Amino acid sequence: MWQDKLQEECGVFGVYNNNEFDTSRMVYYGLFALQHRGQESAGIAVNNNGTIVYRKEMGMVADIFDDNVLDYLNGHSGIGHVRYSTTGSSLVENAQPLVIKYTKGHMALAHNGNLTNADTLRKELEAKGTIFQTTTDSEVIAALLSRARIKYNSIEEALVEVMSIIKGAYALVIMTPHKLIAARDPFGMRPLVMGKKEDSFVFSSESCAFDALGVDLVRDVDPGEIIVISKEKGLESIQTNKKKQSAMCSFEYIYFARPDSVIESLEVYEARFRAGKVLFEEHPVEADVIVGVPDSGLGAAHGFAAASGIPLVDGFMKNRYVGRTFIAPSQGLRELAVHLKLNPIRSQINGKRVIMIDDSIVRGTTSRRIVNLLREAGATEVHVRVSSPPVKYSCYFGIDTPERENLIASTHSLDEIRDLICADSVGYISREGLLSTFKGAGCEFCTGCFTGNYPVEIVDEEAKGCQ
């Protein structure tokens, strides 16, 4: 277990190219910027005059595509996907985009999120004779879309119906012979932004993918909104049943999204920085230095330092080559192996009272190891401050969370957690404190993993994790 983090499960990207831009390379660089949202498989599909050509494989974006493949993926529109998944479904068959042939020609879909009634819908469809070749929600959506399309005159009308049937979180990009479509679930749980470059339209899970492409961020796709791009009509927007209260995933700001991304008009880094300030206000402590756990704790550590006046130091060297597949250390070396990933910088720690800032504690195992690293490096006290509230409940909306019994905050008191992770004190940001860091964001938030109160009905209890 190299990493004790919740896992984002997908990133999506789409281009409708009205200029002479290189479609496949735009998608490629877009996916490269979204790589943090999924490292297990990646795919690009382009629309070459109604025929969809595509390539999807297990692995990282930079390893799958080369110039030959990108030259082959020639088209005026294109979509892409990066995916992480739980072990069980790590099959190339589940890689996206899903490319299908239906009554109106070829179609490709890419999906980030998780349907909470997918199993029920699958069983209903199977009972009508539908066959499934993957375990992805995309295939459920495609099967529903294809059936709905028979009744309606356009794919977008069909999508309106499908969105009234599916429940849960989704950010979708869909490519048909003549259109590029983006849509978000009625609660807007997963991010999806729209940009423009000259006359071309671009959609992405995060705005960080726009910067390298010179794409201007226009706005977020609204909760429940369907945006259709076509040659004839340019951009059209359809607003389906938007909820009164939206419910953007809090963890996008806390951990998943890249800090340089702007989601719902709020820069992610700014929210993290503010969380550090709030943490100091809620859980002040006397200490000599502040250390952020790289990389996810650094933003809040800066905020904590600014608010407290305690100096922020570089406490750890992170091995930048960790992340590649890596031989698991044999028994004798396992405990030491955390040093392979993070090694303390002794001069900054030795003899100091340390405040260690991290974004979250999931199982607690890694936290204990890092606290111990600090102690070995000479820290006299270690005070852990966490920029998210205690994670006590599973996520049903596209985040891979461990079983509840493995969530340390679900099964232990604060004092127990402190002892288990060997800290002198531990302080979590409060839910209210967290929400205050989102000021300025044009949405409301899901805090289900902290409270167990989910915005959407959970139809299929097992609908957890990645589908």
Next chain:
Amino acid sequence: MWQDKLQEECGVFGVYNNNEFDTSRMVYYGLFALQHRGQESAGIAVNNNGTIVYRKEMGMVADIFDDNVLDYLNGHSGIGHVRYSTTGSSLVENAQPLVIKYTKGHMALAHNGNLTNADTLRKELEAKGTIFQTTTDSEVIAALLSRARIKYNSIEEALVEVMSIIKGAYALVIMTPHKLIAARDPFGMRPLVMGKKEDSFVFSSESCAFDALGVDLVRDVDPGEIIVISKEKGLESIQTNKKKQSAMCSFEYIYFARPDSVIESLEVYEARFRAGKVLFEEHPVEADVIVGVPDSGLGAAHGFAAASGIPLVDGFMKNRYVGRTFIAPSQGLRELAVHLKLNPIRSQINGKRVIMIDDSIVRGTTSRRIVNLLREAGATEVHVRVSSPPVKYSCYFGIDTPERENLIASTHSLDEIRDLICADSVGYISREGLLSTFKGAGCEFCTGCFTGNYPVEIVDEEAKGCQ
């Protein structure tokens, strides 16, 4: 163009293991023996207590599977497939077996043949909302099966209905959570044999796959027959609408099947040997030596030699490494490059009048090159004898034939052919002569590629070649 042959398009294999045999390795060696029926992709699926695990990839059997994969493919029943296809659909998505989830759990299908109404059926299914992810007939069959299964109590009843809908040639093996099913089209156009090893049942496109496994050949699956193997009932047979006249593909005996296979109780080699005898009777010629074009012309060459008394010699050395992907020779070397594949053995040819025996002439280009090889090696005359009648019509039943305008016999007279291939004389076996070589086979034959008279209605004109 290294080879000017018609191309078989698939081989199927299946095992229902009631013993302690190693299922995945049985399928592996079975596919290895069937490799000649398709070298583009291969796949194995096994049924592990109702869950189907599988691996399919582009490439040769020996390159795709290793011990780790075969250990992983653990199950009590298994099916496999080797595939060749026309360039257009050389996608890993089209590799078989097709593995699906439907209302009754997982199912895997492997198919050899070609449906003649697949496009029509696809359009009908699409009009009802079905999506397709491949261009294989297997997916059409699976979609129909899944829909039919709702109406009936068993998969075999559903298959009876599906077989009343689909038209064309097929040899199918289907694996469900509890059954292994084999079926042939009503005309029995593609071969499919059944064997037993102790209490276990085995199906294969050809019996040659049985020999290396110690499997006893029991019989051919009958035209229109469905054989169901299950734990509870052992073997059951359902006879659907068998035709009065069956129509086994003539080319299975002429070229596709391995000579050591026994199809419909007739050893393939024996039919080829007889064809040489008939050729001599129909087209005798004075000459010094007989040369068979390796490897497909050798059986008939032996028969011609036995009948004529003219000595059969080894006229060519065939490079046994041809067949691997190979850099196409640059312009200057192209004409010489036939020597890379076949090189004449001068001592056997020089100064001799040669009878050259081949199994077929398709485009004629390769024949001309081989005749010229013989002349360069000193042959004073070259008389070409062909153990199939002139190929004038396309096949719609699973064989990849060139467009009619590229079939030399479709557009040229016998004299023109002789001149085009630079021969001194050319003689084809007659249709009647060919049919006489099949004596003892328990079936009738399709000779559509010679006559244009097909046993089955061709619904979709474009339904040619590999689907």
Next chain:
Amino acid sequence: MWQDKLQEECGVFGVYNNNEFDTSRMVYYGLFALQHRGQESAGIAVNNNGTIVYRKEMGMVADIFDDNVLDYLNGHSGIGHVRYSTTGSSLVENAQPLVIKYTKGHMALAHNGNLTNADTLRKELEAKGTIFQTTTDSEVIAALLSRARIKYNSIEEALVEVMSIIKGAYALVIMTPHKLIAARDPFGMRPLVMGKKEDSFVFSSESCAFDALGVDLVRDVDPGEIIVISKEKGLESIQTNKKKQSAMCSFEYIYFARPDSVIESLEVYEARFRAGKVLFEEHPVEADVIVGVPDSGLGAAHGFAAASGIPLVDGFMKNRYVGRTFIAPSQGLRELAVHLKLNPIRSQINGKRVIMIDDSIVRGTTSRRIVNLLREAGATEVHVRVSSPPVKYSCYFGIDTPERENLIASTHSLDEIRDLICADSVGYISREGLLSTFKGAGCEFCTGCFTGNYPVEIVDEEAKGCQ
């Protein structure tokens, strides 16, 4: 050009295992920690009772070795190497360790550094009939060692002679059937440390490799010292002609070494932090925020912040997947592509006067891009501070430097540099300031790339860069 940095060219590692540790995995994790010293090729050789088995390949440590290979590399001692090289010699033949057979059996060598008289020595050896199969200095050393070994009773005596012949920088580990040997050049230009774990001896280019293995740092190998480990005699040290003044490469502290490494008793991070302080003292400037260029400018940025009281902010998001092979952006996207690597965090920059801290400016191209990133993100002023003096001269001792005409500081005045990189001001640390940051290190320093005064005679003018 994704990176405008000087390039380290090698890392070495060695284990003499007197315990039951897993030799090959110790080397593997050691190399993994040294990966930053060379990403082009890697190799491990182990001594299995006098026979040396090895594996070396192009690529990263984690991609080359797997459990099977490490199990195969079974032995009681082992050495490893990571390598970067200039393009010209990116051949697998040049990967190290070099494994040879000579009169006393097998021997393996791994080398970090660069000989300045290698070409002369090669020519002398060739004139005596020696053949060379690589372009590495290791092969020159091996050829000399092998010849010297004939005259002497031991490999270490032979090495004493060889060290009197070769000139330049080297940190060597050598494995013979019965010994493990480590040696440094008389000026101690490249680092090499010794550690112990129980009864086993370990050598490494940097101490960071010890932490993950539970190895205790004992001391640096001395300039001109040869350390011999053997079963019989344990550790022996031979001091050859040590120079009065040693000359450790300044850039090891400035940029190459990992900040958590301790070289000559001084933690690298501490030197970098001090450099920031000195920079502030030498080049103070009024500003709102300090931004360190990730990752190499961060240590000095912390020091500058501590000294100046100006807040250090996270100015950039670095894409952690850059570093993998990567498709070069097409023309239209090239200027934007720096965003793929570094993207500014607008909230921290916008409307601010920024001090940007980097460790060095080589060509200046990347600096200009990064300054412009800050301006695009809203910086009102950008003051560049550099924690190394201007790099004006080539390195001959194992660092890949551009031609002098491409070193911006070699051909331009400070004002020109400021204008070329679009900064409002630019300030380099002075040579004296830099040397003051090394206080506590048990050595003197080479500053040849700043001054052109090299500690060693440069015999072969072309002896630059990686050999």
Next chain:
Amino acid sequence: MWQDKLQEECGVFGVYNNNEFDTSRMVYYGLFALQHRGQESAGIAVNNNGTIVYRKEMGMVADIFDDNVLDYLNGHSGIGHVRYSTTGSSLVENAQPLVIKYTKGHMALAHNGNLTNADTLRKELEAKGTIFQTTTDSEVIAALLSRARIKYNSIEEALVEVMSIIKGAYALVIMTPHKLIAARDPFGMRPLVMGKKEDSFVFSSESCAFDALGVDLVRDVDPGEIIVISKEKGLESIQTNKKKQSAMCSFEYIYFARPDSVIESLEVYEARFRAGKVLFEEHPVEADVIVGVPDSGLGAAHGFAAASGIPLVDGFMKNRYVGRTFIAPSQGLRELAVHLKLNPIRSQINGKRVIMIDDSIVRGTTSRRIVNLLREAGATEVHVRVSSPPVKYSCYFGIDTPERENLIASTHSLDEIRDLICADSVGYISREGLLSTFKGAGCEFCTGCFTGNYPVEIVDEEAKGCQ
């Protein structure tokens, strides 16, 4: 053990291109035609104006090289090599050509054969300080050449000296900045032929490589001859100490060489055909059919048929995909697995008295299996006839032979052999009979593996098999 044959160990090829031919592709196709002489590794080196660029890897010719590599291997001369080796030295380091730098620039060598005093020479060279990086004889030759070159004015004079030192079998091609050199050992034990295409010179182990390139076979390189091709002087020949009696390897005609090759003016196939005739004369037997074991027994089978009047039939179907790496059959299937390679064609065997012709019996295990295949297929008698005398002694000249105790003829009487291989009778061709089949060849022959009398002194007893 899929194959019980002696193993050839190398093929060499060289081009000196005075025309505008594509050098690297000529070598590529040449090696492709020589692939049967070594399937373990292959390499091509070309001389690009004095710099040698090369690629060598484990694997087959068609798998190693692609158009990109061949385009990169641009030069006016080039040499290539295919290699088989015993397991112990299956290292990429041993792949050839060997490319070195020496006092006169770059040089590449490719070698077929085996030196019988290589170990002695290595020790002598090592005692003088030479280091070795491979276990190939080529490296010994290169080391000697490089030393000798110092004393002489030309590489060819140096080679004359080296050829007076090395003992054993060798066919060499050497490429220097300005020359292409071919040489054979004084006994001419391994074949090497010269061809011309317009003004360009080509050397090859066998003439079969010429046919696909339109190269005219000029003559064999003579035993002890050195042929030097250069721009200035065209072709020069130096005759070193040619022996009175040459000693070409008998097994080149019996088994190794391709039947379409012409060696020493005798077509290989012709010798094999004659051997069948002699076999009949020496060991006639009454029978119904003759079966040749594919592929190596077919030539003699034709000869036996011609002499005896007994009809030759196709007794076996050989799986043309055997030869690829292949999963070894698990215990239960091992005995059956011979069917995967060879399957009897029952109609030709059943009820017949069979004469089975093979080229040699080495261990006898495969022969027993094949005899049993025939019996299972219904043969009433099986009479084995072998077109080489009993193999009783090891080869020291480049052929991989088992230890003597594993040679069935070395340890068993003829009657025992007959019983061990389950034959009704067994007959080997006599040594005299074999020699009579070589009539017309311009050389004498080595029959050491039959008689133990070798033409050359065996200096190093262990100098067996592949070096």
